[in-house]
Amino acid sequence: MGSIWELDFYSRPILDENQKKVWEVLVCESPLDTRTQTDSLFRYAQFCPSTQVNSTWLRMALQEAITKAGKAPRQFRFFRRQMNNMIAKACEELGIPAQPSRRTIALFHWLQQRTEEVYPNQPGYQPSTNPSVHYEPSISQRLPDAITGQQWAFVNLEAAAFEEMHEWDIGFGEAFPLQMIRGIVPETKVPGLVIFSPRAVPLAGWMSGLELAFLQFNNSSSGGARLCLESGINDNWILASLKNQQTLAEAKAFEEAKQKASGVHFLAVQSSPEAESFAGFWLLQEINLP
Template identity: 40%
Template sequence: MCERNSLNNWRRDGHHRPPTLAFVCGRGGARAMTTATAIVAGHGIAFRRSLHLPNPPGKPSFSVARPHAHYRLIVPATPSPRPCRSISSESPTAAAADTAADEEEEPAATSEEDDVDPLAEVCYLDPDADAEGIREWEVDFCSRPILDARGKKVWELVVCDATLSLQFTRFFPNTSINSVTLRDALASVASSLGVPLPDRARFFRSQMQTIISRACNELGVKAVPSRRCVSLLLWLEERYETVYSRHPGFQKGTKPLLTLDNPFATNLPDNLFGDKWAFVQLPFDDVREEVELLERRYAFGAGLDLDLLGFELDETTLVPGVAVESSRAKPLAAWMNGLEICSMEVDTGRANLVLSAGVSTRYVYAGYQKSPATTQEAEAWEAAKKACGGLHFLAIQENLNSDSCVGFWLLLDLPPPPV
């Protein structure tokens, strides 16, 4: 852990850490209080809370550098090796220039993309992967914007693990969509690749919960509704561009049959309330270190494979997050750990923080007193998240002055898949 620092040690590399607002949250709403916060970089995470400031800041106090923030999914050498996605905070002109430069430098990637057979199915296991160690799968079973010879939509099963070491796809006619078909197909993934069935299978479509849950239960696999299927979501986006759109039966402009739910946020259950929360920031290098040490340091939380996603952020780039203080931090972190948390966002119109979990659950996580200053603070937090390619985090602590966290979740905003 890093040494305790005072406000005099805010300066790093010639820059002051900006103060942020903290909000005391509770069932009856929230009242704003102004405090000074410094986030100290070093070995581990530290959110600093210090003396109250006499007056709220007159301008947005939350600020981050504007780095070249973008990432892309790094796909292993498979029949579908093209990077899936790229997000950048650069201008469209600069992004176009970078794209042109990438195309000039990597002609082989274009050639590989041209060689993709849109009719082929994928059955791949990385030869260097530990097959016995792949205990979680990400699963999608849904129609595609493709018509078969009968003029009916083709369905597809797509399975992968979080590292894309395992990849499997299979097409189905719409007349055989049921839990028995899915059960047998999932069993064939294991038998075809020579891997054991997983302990858990994540899926992100609420409409398919009955079929997927029934198929998984018959195989002794726990079905987990979750939008933390980051690799699967990005792989589907890549397949739309390189496979579906090139299929002879492709129907351009077809809307997804099963869209993702985005319901109104409901009240937070009593057991999930914290005592205080604050907008905070952490350098990207420290975020990466927290993810690497997550399993050893914390009992609760979840990370993302930043290497697979290929995030290209400067190590000093400040990643936005939310820190929560609770006198019962460990029970709170344990309850939160079972929610499959996927993202957090600010609803500036209603002056509250919204937590998204599972596949279709949204909670009003906390509220704050609406004012020009707090609105600017919230908007700046959302802008910082966008500048980091949607990357953000949630940390639960026993005290906001603590040097450590009881729980740490790395989160990522992703748009819905095109299929």
């Protein structure tokens, strides 16, 4: 099936001798299940002079990464919308699709580590706290009628339970090793939402093509209380409208548990509460991209 690589190409808080920002390309392999050993994931980093920031340089850097890895990914994921044209062109010339996505968890944690440990040690380092990524709120969309869930429930699992996730019967899904997340210990309660639907397989199959980002409880005066699914770069789907005090309390508890679990949570799809298999299961993390 091939691997998925996460990609970032942007300026860093480092100035060159001409007081221009140094750019950098980062490429890392996406972990796709909980058994992945993070130290075995492929990584590639290369600084780029500000005078050579273009799709040609990027394509050559990506080709070098592929050569070093000894294999090409089946897809690139990237989260910076402002770099869409340059990244898309470079990847197209390589014959590899590039997908805008906020599911760049491994890249996010690597960027955090480099921001704390690598960039401050570079000549010309200039501390910067201004985020470069801003997502405008999008209009919430309803799930297609044909695949809407009939029931749903909030649940919690201890982080230790995910060590056996590879043994679960799962149709569609994706996960990552919880060891890569700061603050997660085996006893951490990881909250989640399980959707039950007689059309569980079509629902899970449809969701698998969305580049799932995270679940979020929204309560606004205009839209009311809703549980939403964020996907892609800026898509927002209404999973459930919350109309009574019990479900509102459960949604608030879900958000609180998510924050305590460093943003980690999960989404599952089953045919019924009695089902022993999952049509879909995704481990998610809400992250603030830099």
